[in-house]
Amino acid sequence: MILFRDARAPRLTALHRRLAASGLLLLLGAVGCGASASAMQPEPPEPRTLTLDDLARLDALLEEDSEEATAGFDRRAVVDVAALGLVLAFALVSFAKKSDRLKVVSLVLSVAYLGFVKASLVSVVDIFGAMRWSLPAFVDGQAYYLLVGFTLVSTVLWGRLYCGRICAFGALTQLMDRVVPARYRVEPPAWLDRRLMYVKYVVLGAAVLYVLAGGDTLVYRYIEPFWMFTLNGNAVMWTLLAVLLLATVFVRNLYCRYLCAVGAGLGLLSNLTVFRIKRWGECQTCKLCEKTCEWGAIDGPKILVSECVRCDDCERLYADEDTCPHWLIEKRAAAHAGR
Ligand code: SF4
Ligand code: SF4
Numbered sequence: 001m002i003l004f005r006d007a008r009a010p011r012l013t014a015l016h017r018r019l020a021a022s023g024l025l026l027l028l029g030a031v032g033c034g035a036s037a038s039a040m041q042p043e044p045p046e047p048r049t050l051t052l053d054d055l056a057r058l059d060a061l062l063e064e065d066s067e068e069a070t071a072g073f074d075r076r077a078v079v080d081v082a083a084l085g086l087v088l089a090f091a092l093v094s095f096a097k098k099s100d101r102l103k104v105v106s107l108v109l110s111v112a113y114l115g116f117v118k119a120s121l122v123s124v125v126d127i128f129g130a131m132r133w134s135l136p137a138f139v140d141g142q143a144y145y146l147l148v149g150f151t152l153v154s155t156v157l158w159g160r161l162y163c164g165r166i167c168a169f170g171a172l173t174q175l176m177d178r179v180v181p182a183r184y185r186v187e188p189p190a191w192l193d194r195r196l197m198y199v200k201y202v203v204l205g206a207a208v209l210y211v212l213a214g215g216d217t218l219v220y221r222y223i224e225p226f227w228m229f230t231l232n233g234n235a236v237m238w239t240l241l242a243v244l245l246l247a248t249v250f251v252r253n254l255y256c257r258y259l260c261a262v263g264a265g266l267g268l269l270s271n272l273t274v275f276r277i278k279r280w281g282e283c284q285t286c287k288l289c290e291k292t293c294e295w296g297a298i299d300g301p302k303i304l305v306s307e308c309v310r311c312d313d314c315e316r317l318y319a320d321e322d323t324c325p326h327w328l329i330e331k332r333a334a335a336h337a338g339r
């Protein structure tokens, strides 16, 4: 589910105000009647009947109130879309520049804005919604469509860019990884890693079958931790989250690599990736990038596109003329030729 806090609130407020105004009129009428019945002295004044002018004025007031609320709603929707657009644009710039510093800023922005401010993440509930063709109306969900559209298009173009820097939970665990001392890390052996990475596909398949069989979509709360940004969970959910975050201290990006149903869905889609990571001939034997990849997405010379989140780490090495053996060999050859 993409959780947009109070996206529909202004319309409901206008409606509530109308109902409250009508309720107030009824209440005043009732109080007036009650008061006239109970007060014996002095003689109650003749109740004043509402004229057509009064009703027209009341209607104009309610209309004005509703227009104000709609304008407030439109302004808020524009601000939401603009703010989201800036976060996404910044992520794209950081990706294009291959800058580690800009990537960290992008991750912080995602956690702060898309996480704690908007609680807005692509969720398995969106997959359930798409299966049932139960999507929000465009007028109420421009920011929703912008985020989902960006996620789908960027995945087809570059791979799991959404996972690499937009998803607030993934960004949080990546930032955790930067502050947790390396000595606590446990790297699962490659044979185990290669098997565990399929668990997320099993989670996705099981969740989809469960919902297709009539199961409750609220199951999402127990298979993904994104609700944490709303700070709204029960004791079981908070306990599971604590266990997950503790485990993530030791095994980096554990949830993303092995358990995330959305990551599995995007992994399947990323098989269509148009602009893939380039490799040198030397990558056949060099293991530098494989050791650098925190996502277990390099197997020998091969990039596993479904696991790669376009974090840039191997691409920076690819271009590093002082570290990558390809460039070192080229430099040596050039030096020989110059002798
Ligand atoms: S794998 Fe899941 S939790 Fe991780 S970054 Fe992707 S969508 Fe977010
Ligand atoms: S460091 Fe260079 S040669 Fe080695 S795997 Fe990376 S890109 Fe390939």
Ligand code: SF4
Pocket (backbone or CB within 6 Å): 277, 292, 293, 294, 295, 296, 297, 298, 303, 304, 307, 308, 309, 310, 311, 312, 313, 314, 315
């Ligand atoms: S290091 Fe390279 S292969 Fe690994 S996730 Fe990052 S971009 Fe993808």
